[in-house]
Amino acid sequence: MKKTIFSLMAVVLISTFSCKDESKKSTSEDIIEVVEVNIKGETVTYATDSTTMKGYIAFDENNTEKRPGILVIHEWWGHNDYVRERADMLAELGYVALAVDMYGDGKQADHPDDAGKFAGMVMQNMEEATARFNAALELLKSNPNVDAEKIAAIGYCFGGSVALSMANAGSDLDAVAAFHSGVALPVMPSDQLKARVLVCNGADDPFASSESIETFKKQMDSINADYKYVAYPGAVHAFTSKDADALGEKFNLPLAYNKEADEKSWEELQILLTETFK
Template identity: 40%
Template sequence: MKILHYFTPLLLLLAFSCTEKAATDSQNSVSTKGITTKDVTYNFNGNNYKSFVAYKGESEEPRPVVMIIPEWWGLTDYAKDRARQLAELGYFAMAVDYYGDGKTVNTPEEATKLSTPFYQIPINAKQVFDAARARLLEFPAANHNKIAVIGYCFGGAQALNMARQESDLKGAVSFHGNLMTGIKPKNNNVPLLICNGVDDTFVSAEEIAAFKKEMDSSHVKYTFIDYPNALHSFTNPASTAMGEKFEMKIAYNKAADEKSWNDMKKFLADIFK
């Protein structure tokens, strides 16, 4: 398995860049009224996992599934809030536990240690994703034939990783994630939406160019959107404070957050037609 060496120098810095928690008064916070939420546990490779699902009402009518891959910090409230938002839109949402036991971390060192294997050996990320996906089979409300994946920072990179390896996904969305150039797409059938900050110093112009070249040569359908004045982690309201704390170039951008969420909504509506 090819190791993506160019990610190694960035791992510690990127761990800083994925913010720890969403602010409780975030403009993205939604009421849970009418939304069913559950922790779902399962075992994979001898480890226990605890992902989080959200869907509107108790109806068992199948609805399209959106799987969410969280930031480097694990399955925080931020990812769960995004799941609730997607449930309000009528989707069956699952925020995926990548570290086991619903674990979250508080330091860049911990985040780097836990996330590095998923970059170095992409099949590791696929296996964890597939274990969570298999758990969906137990929910009649989840349409197992209509599944998309979205992700933030680390999760955005892994969403693109899944699109390259999971041929039956309906689509993938990356929010301010690295582009994982070097993993050849398994097919060209999974459309992509990449939401990138123009001023994101963690995603270089060279990486963007290499990604576009790879997608074009593989005939992958993708939409790449740059959001003006947006730094890394622009969708998370907690990122500004974290950027100040660690002296990193990350910050929340309300306009880019709202615009990228609306772009995602249109993308999901299109792929689930």
């Protein structure tokens, strides 16, 4: 009887270790499927009651999951290749990014005088600016690849001021990031602000006065806003744009690309987005 029991136990033990060995073998031979990222960019048209706009949406077409959507707002030069490149970069990080058109008809400026006029027309008419921003926001939310409950906005120069102003006015955003942006805004921080905020500016940017920065920070602190203000030493206006040096020289403006500030500010953005949408 004992022999029979021992034999049965031996069979059980052999079977158990055999299964374990087989399991290890199976695990070691598992193949991890790597899905290649394939960024697709499409020109999109959308409109308010008075303005038709031409934007650009970028996403990984091999990603079938819904993911956060990011609005990308252009510099005062208008909707150009630069803002589209940033949308592509966000798509590579796994987001759906819509490069918006705040001027209408994809309009661009070739001279600072025209850029100033275009930007001024938007910032001096916040009702129309809000309508254009909201039209882009709704377009992004309606995209089948986007989780409409997870939306952020980023902007450069003029675009940063737009993003901050929209957030201050209570726009439905989870996070906002502004790069080389003015902070003396048409809509200053108030208790309407819901988003987390990141501002990345050049410490030597003459377009961002110390007085305006101090006022901005005081108002953000007064409402206990969740924000971070970063000033990069040695960086001036437009430090994220590789075209800044040529434009600065051409028009005698204090513009210059700063590789270190560009890369560090992009890292700050990734941290903001990761923490917001975790």
